[in-house]
Each structure stands twice: as structure tokens, then as C-alpha cells.
Amino acid sequence: xxxxxxxxxxxxxxxxxxxxxxxxxxxxxxxxxxxxxxxxxxxxxxxxxxxxxxxxxxxxxxxxxxxxxxxxxxxxxxxxxxxxxxxxxxxxxxxxxxxxxxxxxxxxxxxxxxxxxxxxxxxxxxxxxxxxxxxxxxxxxxxxxxxxxxxxxxxxxxxxxxxxxxxxxxxxxxxxxxxxxxxxxxxxxxxxxxxxxxxxxxxxxxxxxxxxx
Amino acid sequence: xxxxxxxxxxxxxxxxxxxxxxxxxxxxxxxxxxxxxxxxxxxxxxxxxxxxxxxxxxxxxxxxxxxxxxxxxxxxxxxxxxxxxxxxxxxxxxxxxxxxxxxxxxxxxxxxxxxxxxxxxxxxxxxxxxxxxxxxxxxxxxxxxxxxxxxxxxxxxxxxxxxxxxxxxxxxxxxxxxxxxxxxxxxxxx
Numbered sequence: 138x139x140x141x142x143x144x145x146x147x148x149x150x151x152x153x154x155x156x157x158x159x160x161x162x163x164x165x166x167x168x169x170x171x172x173x174x175x176x177x178x179x180x181x182x183x184x185x186x187x188x189x190x191x192x193x194x195x196x197x198x199x200x201x202x203x204x205x206x207x208x209x210x211x212x213x214x215x216x217x218x219x220x221x222x223x224x225x226x227x228x229x230x231x232x233x234x235x236x237x238x239x240x241x242x243x244x245x246x247x248x249x250x251x252x253x254x255x256x257x258x259x260x261x262x263x264x265x266x267x268x269x270x271x272x273x274x275x276x277x278x279x280x281x282x283x284x285x286x287x288x289x290x291x292x293x294x295x296x297x298x299x300x301x302x303x304x305x306x307x308x309x310x311x312x313x314x315x316x317x318x319x320x321x322x323x324x325x326x327x328x329x330x331x332x333x334x335x336x337x338x339x340x341x342x343x344x345x346x347x348x349x350x
Numbered sequence: 351x352x353x354x355x356x357x358x359x360x361x362x363x364x365x366x367x368x369x370x371x372x373x374x375x376x377x378x379x380x381x382x383x384x385x386x387x388x389x390x391x392x393x394x395x396x397x398x399x400x401x402x403x404x405x406x407x408x409x410x411x412x413x414x415x416x417x418x419x420x421x422x423x424x425x426x427x428x429x430x431x432x433x434x435x436x437x438x439x440x441x442x443x444x445x446x447x448x449x450x451x452x453x454x455x456x457x458x459x460x461x462x463x464x465x466x467x468x469x470x471x472x473x474x475x476x477x478x479x480x481x482x483x484x485x486x487x488x489x490x491x492x493x494x495x496x497x498x499x500x501x502x503x504x505x506x507x508x509x510x511x512x513x514x515x516x517x518x519x520x521x522x523x524x525x526x527x528x529x530x531x532x533x534x535x536x537x538x539x540x
Contacts, residue, residue, distance in 0.1 A: 188519055190491070194491060198385075200377065216402055
């Protein structure tokens with residue numbers, strides 16, 4: 138390593154350069170070549186013709202003068218003592234100690250559980266968010282007691298005369314007025330049309346103003 | 351005192367042991383940070399931040415673990431963060447006056463100028479490397495660590511480190527050719 142002059146060490150190194158550039162040398166030889174290149178500008182220049190990144194080998198750190206560190210230790214000590222003294226510093230140290238990845242094994246599954254639980258709650262039938270009562274699905278529950286129609290409710294009326302046009306369904310034939318079925322709802326009415334003629338199919342016609350499509 | 355004892359005592363809260371650890375590692379930490387950020391003042395700030403972070407987390411260090419690898423990993427993370435955050439706002443400061451000359455034959459001023467220029471170019475081009483490529487190149491090629499040591503710092507295998515180095519060299523070569531052709535290899539006429 139002689140800066141600009143070439144000696145036997147340089148010649149030996151130059152024979153190893155192709156293998157060094159391909160990173161095929163064992164660790165000891167590789168370190169020898171690197172050290173030589175870091176200190177020998179002539180060899181570095183030669184190697185740079187093939188691989189110009191050797192230019193940066195000359196940047197290896199050198200010992201620094203003590204003045205460079207003046208104030209470094211004192212400032213560091215002051216910061217450490219400041220951290221120890223203040224609550225914020227203690228909290229920062231505490232947070233640092235329990236920082237990810239230590240908690241990652243716990244927080245990630247916990248977060249996933251929260252997401253799944255939240256999704257299940259929000260997707261529950263009839264759930265409209267907190268503060269809103271659940272909406273009945275309209276499907277009678279088998280656990281509810283049967284509804285008994287109250288006296289005077291529309292369901293109690295025996296029949297409705299003339300409220301619906303007698304247009305059922307076979308033209309030219311006089312049809313019977315529709316029969317009113319008894320249902321368990323105060324708001325709904327169900328009319329039954331009995332088939333006649335060739336098509337005996339019975340048709341039910343439901344009227345319920347509370348249904349909102 | 352052995353390094354392991356020093357680390358153990360520092361982990362138990364012994365400030366004196368911690369100070370000794372700082373004194374024995376601060377130059378390496380500074381230079382690693384310097385190669386990454388390309389600025390001496392910023393590198394010194396990063397070094398201080400590294401040791402402050404170390405003080406906070408040294409209790410987490412597992413006995414028997416590789417302390418240096420752990421410390422240099424912290425250094426790389428903080429230096430890369432600092433480079434991303436600060437470099438656009440800073441002008442590189444000269445180091446020639448602070449480093450002890452290792453090549454007394456070269457005229458100090460010219461050598462310092464040349465080194466500063468190369469350092470600036472490296473900082474510029476290294477910003478285009480991936481974090482692991484940059485770290486592998488800095489630790490092994492510039493700081494002279496062994497492939498095994500670099501693998502320990504990066505938490506990977508030696509063959510992956512070699513791969514990172516080869517990729518880094520290729521990208522640096524391309525970057526030099528494109529942006530600093532005066533440093534790129536010249537094709538010689540046959």
C-alpha cells in the first residue's frame with residue numbers, strides 16, 4: 138500500500154482483482170485485497186476501470202481527533218440524566234422497552250379479534266348502530282306467544298263489501314266478492330279469491346299499509 | 351473489563367459502564383452513520399441519538415447475544431431515517447480538520463477536497479440503493495467488516511449479503527456512469 142507507486146504487493150493484488158470483483162475470494166483474501174485497495178490509490182484506480190464502486194473504499198473511517206468528541210459525552214450524559222429525571226423521559230424509555238416487535242405477537246391477534254368481533258356486531262340482522270332500537274325482521278319468532286286479534290280490529294270484520302272491484306279474474310263471469318281471511322295483524326288484511334271455471338287456483342291478496350318497500 | 355461484562359453492567363443501569371461502552375464504540379458508530387448520511391455534523395447527531403436509544407433499550411439485550419451487531423443495526427436504522435429526513439436541508443461540512451491524517455504523503459487540502467467530493471457522490475448514489483444494499487456495502491466494503499458480521503447485523507445469511515453487495519456495486523456503477531461520468535470506467539480503444 139503505497140499510494141501511487143506500484144510494488145510487488147500491488148502486482149499480487151492485481152492478479153486477484155477479477156476474483157475479488159466477482160466476490161469469489163475467501164474471507165481472508167477478500168479482506169487483504171480490500172485493505173490494499175482502501176489504502177492504495179493506484180490499485181484503486183486500476184480496479185475502478187472494471188468496477189468503479191471501488192472508488193468508495195477510500196472512505197473507510199479514520200481515527201478522529203479528540204476535539205471532535207468534545208462535548209459529545211457531556212451532551213449525551215445530560216440527555217440521559219434529563220430523560221431519567223422527567224416523567225416524559227421515563228415514559229419514552231418504558232415505551233421503547235415494550236416497543237414492537239415484542240408486543241407484535243400480542244397486538245396483531247388482538248387487533249384481528251377486535252375487527253372480527255366488530256364485523257359480527259355490525260352485521261347482526263336489524264342492527265342500525267348504537268342508540269337505535271333493533272328493527273323487527275317481520276319473521277314471527279317461534280318463542281313468541283300467538284297473537285290474538287283484538288275486538289274491533291280490521292281482522293275481526295267478517296267481510297268487506299264493495300271496497301275492492303270485483304274484477305276477478307275471468308271476464309264475462311260474475312264473481313263472488315272476495316272473502317276476508319282472519320290474520321293476527323291489526324294492520325293487514327288478506328283477501329281470498331277462490332278460483333272458478335277451468336282454473337280452481339285460490340289466490341290470496343294481502344293489503345298492509347305498514348309495509349314499506 | 352470484558353465487553354460482555356461491560357454490557358451486562360450497563361444493562362443493570364451502571365452509568366460508568368455505559369460511558370465506557372460509548373467511548374469504545376462511538377467512532378465506528380459515527381463512521382457508519384457518516385457513510386449513510388454523508389454529513390459529519392448530522393452523523394455526530396445520529397451517533398448521539400444511537401447511544402441515547404441504546405441506553406433506553408439496553409435492558410432488552412439478551413445475555414450472550416451479539417452486542418455489536420445489535421448496536422450497528424440500531425445505527426443503520428437511525429442513520430437511514432436521518433438521511434431521509436434531513437439530507438435535503440443540509441450542506442455537508444468538511445471533515446479534513448477533524449480527522450487524523452492517515453496518508454501524510456498527500457497534500458492535506460487536496461486530499462480532503464477529493465475525499466469530500468467522493469463522500470458527496472457516495473451519499474448521493476447510495477440514496478438510490480435499497481436499505482439493505484446500502485447497509486451491506488457500507489459495512490463490508492467501506493468499514494471492512496466480514497461477511498459473517500454483516501450478516502449478523504442485517505439478520506440474514508452470508509449469501510444474501512454477497513447478493514446485496516453485488517447488486518449495490520452494479521447500481522453504483524450505473525449511477526456513476528449516468529451522473530458522474532468522469533468517475534466511470536473509460537472504454538479503451540483496441
